[in-house]
Amino acid sequence: MKPLFTMACQAYDRMEPLRSGSVPIGGAELNFLDLPVEETFFRMLKFGEFDIAEMSLSTYVLTLAEGSPFVAVPVFPSRAFRHSAVYVREDSPVTDPAELAGGTVGVPEYQITAAVWVRGILAEHHGLGVGSVRYRTGGLDTPGRVEKLALRLPAGVEVTPAGPEQTLSRMLLDGSLDAIYSARNPGPFNEPGHGGLRRLFPDPEAVEREYHERTGIFPIMHTLVIRRDVYERHRWLARELVKACARAKDAGLAGIGETAALRFALPWLWAEAERTRAALGEDWWPYGFEPNRTNLETFLRYSHEQGLAARRYEAEELFAPETLAEVVV
The missing domain is CATH 3.40.190.10 (Periplasmic binding protein-like II)
Structure with a gap:
């Protein structure tokens, strides 16, 4: 048998x-x-x-x-290519990743693979250092998500959880966050007109194709x-x-x-x-x-x-x- x-x-x-x-x-x-x-x-x-x-x-x-x-x-x-995983408000003045320096970014968990790729790509290819933004973690559209593993992060990397009733999507819309790095679309983005959100890269497919042509990497x-x-x-x-x-x-x-x-x-x-x-x-x-x-x-x-x-x-x-x-x- x-x-x-x-x-x-x-x-x-x-x-x-x-x-x-x-x-x-x-x-x-x-x-x-x-x-x-x-x-x-x-x-x-x-x-x-x-x-x-x-x-x-x-x-x-x-x-x-x-x-x-x-x-x-x-x-x-x-x-998945991940240039398309960076979201900002529709009225955000940010048009280049480096302009997020000094801001606050939401990630469902700091350690998730998509977020590692986004941070690495933005640091290596777009001038946004990993430690140049603050990170808030939590559920994208449902509150309460926590890191699956305990993290021991170096000094200079600031990661704090969102409040027990907060979601990253709502925090982005109300101005508490300047951007979200997410493998999934934030809920409002799926609504007609994208719910007041947009992707940071206006044509992420073109950027992702150029990235692959230059690096050979399909993440x-x-x-x-x-x-x-x-x-x-x-x-x-x-x-x-x-x-x-x-x-x-x-x-x-x-x-x-x-x-x-x-x-x-x-x-x-x-x-x-x-x-x-x-x-x-x-x-x-x-x-x-x-x-x-x-x-x-x-x-x-x-x-x-x-x-x-x-x-x-x-x-x-x-x-x-x-x-x-x-x-x-």
Whole structure:
């Protein structure tokens, strides 16, 4: 009888074949739980409920300092460019990131991956030093969100929680914040006319495309982790999981540019697929270590520079060693 593993991960197109069972994991049965990412992160980090789970790259890196209860594999279910994740009021005089210096910025949690990328990109490429703004943390549209992990930040980085009844969206609208860095749109932004908010970059797609052309980076947000006790009992699982996820990605993205009968309900998705291939290459969502080395090294540098990671980790330290080794036949 094959061992059964429970995996919690959002059912993205690149993961759907694992959920449906059309792509199996060699030697294993899979119980796939399609959960929102915040729920998966919380339950895995606090209670270790799953054998395999999607996890914030930043959160995983922070667990390494105390001897992580997880082991990652180089599979990246979520990636996103993040110039589009900076929001200001519609009437804000700020038109350039450097103009936020001296201001106050809201982030759901200081350590979330999206915020690490935004701070790093704005510091390295747009002249806004990480310590040049103050940070307020809390729920974007629902009060009460707190950091999942205790942080030991260096002097010069000011991070304070919002009040128990405050939300970042409301604080931005009432002038308590000058900007928000958020992976999700603030609630008001989804309203007609964007609810009095705008993105800081007027054409973020153009800025993000230029960033990729210059750096080669399509930022990694999440990785897959195996609970360490499961990994130590089933070392073979790490490599088989990577192989299965690669097959699932290929199957899930097949037909994305089809024109005869649209697989997805977007009329010009074929054109976007062609533009994406032209800009990012045939494998624009790579798994594995070497194709993502620069991406990972940049993130690890940002995490350390921002006072989050205990030291500047080598990218190889993140993953099960057998997933880094080449199989020679």
